[in-house]
Amino acid sequence: xxxxxxxxxxxxxxxxxxxxxxxxxxxxxxxxxxxxxxxxxxxxxxxxxxxxxxxxxxxxxxxxxxxxxxxxxxxxxxxxxxxxxxxxxxxxxxxxxxxxxxxxxxxxxxxxxxxxxxxxxxxxxxxxxxxxxxxxxxxxxxxxxxxxxxxxxxxxxxxxxxxxxxxxxxxxxxxxxxxxxxxxxxxxxxxxxxxxxxxxxxxxxxxxxxxxxxxxxxxxxxxxxxxxxxxxxxxxxxxxxxxxxxxxxxxxxxxxxxxxxxxxxxxxxxxxxxxxxxxxxxxxxxxxxxxxxxxxxxxxxxxxxxxxxxxxxxxxxxxxxxxxxxxxxx
Numbered sequence: 001x002x003x004x005x006x007x008x009x010x011x012x013x014x015x016x017x018x019x020x021x022x023x024x025x026x027x028x029x030x031x032x033x034x035x036x037x038x039x040x041x042x043x044x045x046x047x048x049x050x051x052x053x054x055x056x057x058x059x060x061x062x063x064x065x066x067x068x069x070x071x072x073x074x075x076x077x078x079x080x081x082x083x084x085x086x087x088x089x090x091x092x093x094x095x096x097x098x099x100x101x102x103x104x105x106x107x108x109x110x111x112x113x114x115x116x117x118x119x120x121x122x123x124x125x126x127x128x129x130x131x132x133x134x135x136x137x138x139x140x141x142x143x144x145x146x147x148x149x150x151x152x153x154x155x156x157x158x159x160x161x162x163x164x165x166x167x168x169x170x171x172x173x174x175x176x177x178x179x180x181x182x183x184x185x186x187x188x189x190x191x192x193x194x195x196x197x198x199x200x201x202x203x204x205x206x207x208x209x210x211x212x213x214x215x216x217x218x219x220x221x222x223x224x225x226x227x228x229x230x231x232x233x234x235x236x237x238x239x240x241x242x243x244x245x246x247x248x249x250x251x252x253x254x255x256x257x258x259x260x261x262x263x264x265x266x267x268x269x270x271x272x273x274x275x276x277x278x279x280x281x282x283x284x285x286x287x288x289x290x291x292x293x294x295x296x297x298x299x300x301x302x303x304x305x306x307x308x309x310x311x312x313x314x315x316x317x318x319x320x321x322x323x324x325x326x327x328x329x330x
Contacts, residue, residue: 031194032218032237033218033236034238035069035240035250035251036071036240037061037065037067037244037247038074038076040293041090054090060298062102066248066251068104070098071239072090075286076289076290078304081305081307081308084119087109087120091127106165108133108167109121110135110137112137117158118155119158121156129162131165132159132165133165135167136148136173141175142177148182152186152190156193159192160191165196165220166193166196168222169197179205179206180212184212187214196217196218196219197220197239198221200222206219207234218236224246224250224272225269231257245323253265253268275322275326275327282319283311284319292319292320292323295316
């Protein structure tokens with residue numbers, strides 16, 4: 001894993017006094033770009049962590065999909081269904097197995113308890129993560145952007161050397177705050193603020209994040225089936241579950257867009273939408289998606305954890321068959 005925080009390592013050994021916001025911002029690494037796979041958490045048939053799968057999982061992403069960045073313990077990884085200790089063990093294993101093979105391991109540390117979030121943030125910093133992401137609390141929702149910014153600042157303070165990403169996913173948090181409002185002035189409060197993971201469908205809000213964001217901030221779009229539209233708005237990267245098994249095709253989509261081949265990029269995006277339109281007939285959730293990843297990759301990722309329930313095998317098999325029809329092996 002190529003530590004994008006290596007400049008902070010130097011700082012930690014040389015800096016003896018407090019670091020000002022200006023100094024910290026000047027030492028931030030190059031922004032995160034490209035595809036970031038939101039990883040699944042491997043579980044045994046009994047629902048316990050199966051960390052032995054993570055090593056082969058890293059190799060599959062890098063060698064088969066061309067994906068060298070991951071987002072751990074997020075929605076796809078069922079992070080909110082794992083205990084704090086389980087999240088720490090999972091983060092440690094991803095960081096260990098990714099070292100020398102991947103560019104960035106971003107660890108999601110959001111929790112309902114701010115103490116747990118800070119604990120996970122500090123832990124991510126100590127085990128060699130390359131950044132942390134945080135969602136809005138979802139039980140007691142912050143009512144204002146100021147309140148959420150205060151929460152994010154407090155969590156970020158527990159990992160002062162790690163790039164910090166605001167994870168915007170309103171469909172699951174229930175927050176009606178605009179990401180563009182939350183991000184406004186966030187860099188002044190959090191010197192390590194490095195961008196936003198925007199997992200919402202409001203492209204106007206995303207466009208405002210792009211328009212008013214800083215040039216060194218990552219604008220990572222998180223709705224895979226709409227990535228092309230987000231690229232047109234100015235996204236410079238993407239975080240999503242589909243990049244686990246469609247990463248090679250999305251890399252081609254991003255390359256086509258960068259080269260001005262809109263027809264080619266659109267054809268690839270439409271193919272992805274065809275697959276998801278078919279999968280949605282079966283209720284395309286994390287459970288089905290996890291089984292699909294197992295079927296397509298050959299990795300044994302196990303079942304989801306309650307309250308999610310395993311999908312019927314024939315459902316995932318039908319979607320896998322459709323996948324092979326749309327994306328035949330060369």
